[in-house]
Amino acid sequence: MPKLYFRSFCFCLLLVSSKAFGGVVDQTVELDRVKQDLEKLHVHSAYWQYGWTSFFTGSLALQARTLAADSTSNEQKFDARVSVVTSGSGLFSTLFNPMPAAFLREFHQSPEVTPSQREVKVALGQRILDDTRLEINRRRSVGFQVFVLTEQVLAAGAIAWIDKRPQVAGRRFLWGMLTSELFIFTTPWKSSHHDTTQVSWHILPDRISFDLKF
Template identity: 30%
Template sequence: MLILLLSAIWLSTPALAQSSSQEYRAYEDALAQGSRHANLWQVGWTSVYAGSLAVNAWQASEASDADDRFDARVGVVKSALALGGMLLDRQPHPAAYREWRDGEDDIQRARRLLEAVAEEERARRSLQARLGSLAVNTIAGLTIAVGDGRERDGAINFATGMLVSELQLQSQPRQATSAINRFQPARVSFGDVHLEGEYAWLVGPSQLGVALRY
């Protein structure tokens, strides 16, 4: 009974062969969306850090409480470093999309470009990508905790800084990774005949299918 049920489910799932042109358009859409996302991400976080820098710079000299002035001076350094990072380290999607539009309509070239951008997306979410913010927030927290004798405030500063850094990291575009990961390797054998390719599940509001690429 279970075998018949599984067979029925499998037979009711349409096998859709995805042409190179469809795949090419899917990759183009991923890069276009990634480019828009990257530009919004860049403007948004640059504005956040620029605003934070301005507020901290004002509080560093104008705040009535000495502790607030000390924390603001630490905040100036953190915000300046974060703002510099935003201005110097750009997302790869806009440049990749420009390269896409200026190049030839070649599916192999498209795959290589998407894979390169996807690799950059993964690197930007790796443990190594978190080391810089970990170092900055650790030094800032210790400066307040040890340098100014306020352990609790130092811990809060560290935790808040790491939370903001993680939000920045997780909000980065990941369209290229999603496009690449749609397809998984597949191998089918019929006696002495072996076929290798890739498949991806297609799920819609009223349909379930599988796209084959070989």
């Protein structure tokens, strides 16, 4: 009987240990998956975040220089004021609605020694992934496209009707829409599975779209 009790005790101990070890392994695998997904998304997000922030900042600096120059004509100053509004809007967008995956300092500094710490880190990483995907979807939505179109129409309209230069307004509208669509198109890919990356550009859902996988 004592041997039977001892064997039962050893069996129960082995069962509990194997379950606990299995949980640790699953947790480690999940953390590795989150790390890989974040690293893939981080590179593109960082390029997009810092690249467009620099672009809009440089544009504002150029327009400020144009406005400050004594040799600038009234027409050039009017165009510069319009560009200050549109570039300021873009800079505001990148600063106050950034790509979460571009900033991983908190995730990298989060400890992962104990199971509870790994669990917290997995949750943190998944939250960053989810927030980034939501931001990407927001920027590629019809509502954002309508906002961009409205902004460029107003900018071109100001030149055409207030400053009476319709031809310049047409060129300004085309350039503004090109820049805005690049701003949207270059947002990080919507999804990545294993080694396949998908870039999606949807001007109008189910009507005009472009998908690239590599």
